[in-house]
Amino acid sequence: MDRRDLLRAAAALPLLRAALPENAFAQTYPVRNITMIVPFPAGGQADLAARPVAMALERILGRPVIVDNRAGGGGGSVGNAAAARAEPDGYTLLMTLSSLAVLPEADRLFDRPVAYEVSQFMPIARVLADPTLLAVPASAPWKTAQDFVEDARKRPGQITYGSSGPYGTLHVAMEMFANSAGIKLMHVPFRGAGPALTALLSGTVQAIAAAPGTLKPQVDDGKLRVLGNCGAQRIASFPDVPTFQELGYMDVEMYIWAGLFAQSSLPAPIATRLREAMAQVMTSPDVLKAFEASGSLVAYQDAPAFSQFVAADSTRLIAAVKKIGKVE
The missing domain is CATH 3.40.190.10 (Periplasmic binding protein-like II)
Known part of the structure; x- marks a missing residue:
């Protein structure tokens, strides 16, 4: 095969892929390493969630899952935006926090270019949901x-x-x-x-x-x-710490949840594979033990319930941001 034949074959690959059913590719997924973007440095809630989950996903999917701490932009916007722009093929995932929905509203509040939109993401699974x-x-x-x-x-x-x-x-x-x-x-x-x-x-x-x-x-x-x-109830890891609502601050309720996302245009069969894998991850003894040792209990939700949760929580947080207004 000469160089022209090679070029023609390469040009035909996208057409061939488009002609095949999505599940033809999903059946072999994954065939290479997966990157899990964490839009914060090590040591925070998203990183705490990502590392045990990545290790368990690696065992289940049979390919390395590499945690990529991509901080910057304040509140995680750089990493979130990078995940939003990635190819929707299941090889770039995002483990992020509840600020996901807040940051685009903050950009609009300051008349800045919006780094990404929540609509660019597909919820896969909620991992943790702790009160601050x-x-x-x-x-x-x-x-x-x-x-x-x-x-x-x-x-x-x-x-x-x-x-x-x-x-x-x-x-x-x-x-x-x-x-x-x-x-x-x-x-x-x-x-x-x-x-x-x-x-x-x-x-x-x-x-x-x-x-x-x-x-x-x-x-x-x-x-x-x-x-x-900041939660509505006391928690087992700090049972003697009162909620702010107990203390009379009735409008203080804030959770720092961590969840796994992919791009909104991810093919359905690959999304299903990831959801099935996450269902196994969140019952893994190693994952449960890691979270329990850190004082954070598993708060797993599959995609449908997690999508509803994100929508409801985002509405509440966006209202809070508008009330806070412009602050530095």
Whole structure:
């Protein structure tokens, strides 16, 4: 076969693929490595969810699943956008957080180009769904959430808190609490929950709102104290920590869920294969053990239920962002 024949054959491949039924390719999926984008640095909730899931998916699918921490843009927008632009072939997945729906609204709020739209994604499975917790250094003077609020009222704008970036999950949770309590805090954004936690431990900031799995090792080591729970109910890993609703802040409810997504135009047979694999992943003893050790319990939802959950949660979070308005 000469060079012209090779070129003609190469040009015909896309036509051949289009002529074959989708399941002809799905039956062999995957045939190469899969990349799982995590739009945050290591150490945060999305990374905590991604690594045990990637290892289990690798065993089930028979191909390496490589976690790619692609932080940047504040709140995960760079990684989310990269996943949205990827080829919809099942080889680029996204493990992201509830800020997925918030960030496009923040772009519109500031009249910025929208990095991506939620409609570009197909929910595959929810993995975790933890309430955010307000944490401070164990050496801090605040023993309770009320201590924190009273001090903040005396010193508006002087207590600093870290976040994963403007309008990321941690930022929205803290601003939701601050608005309800009638206090003003100083926001210090970082590239992810991991760096924000490091800043809290080093004394660069004085508070953070983060997931139980991110905070528990530091609390167990006596380095941090948790003052409040943004969920509707207390949780097993921090049973003595009251919810903000118990404390009278009835409009404070925020969850830092992590879920696996693909592109919205992913062929249905490949989506089904991924859903079936995730159903096995979320009953894997290794995955359950990893999440339990971190203080985050599995909150698995298959695609239909997860899609409904994302729609409902996104509506609530977008309303919260509009109430918060423009902040840096």
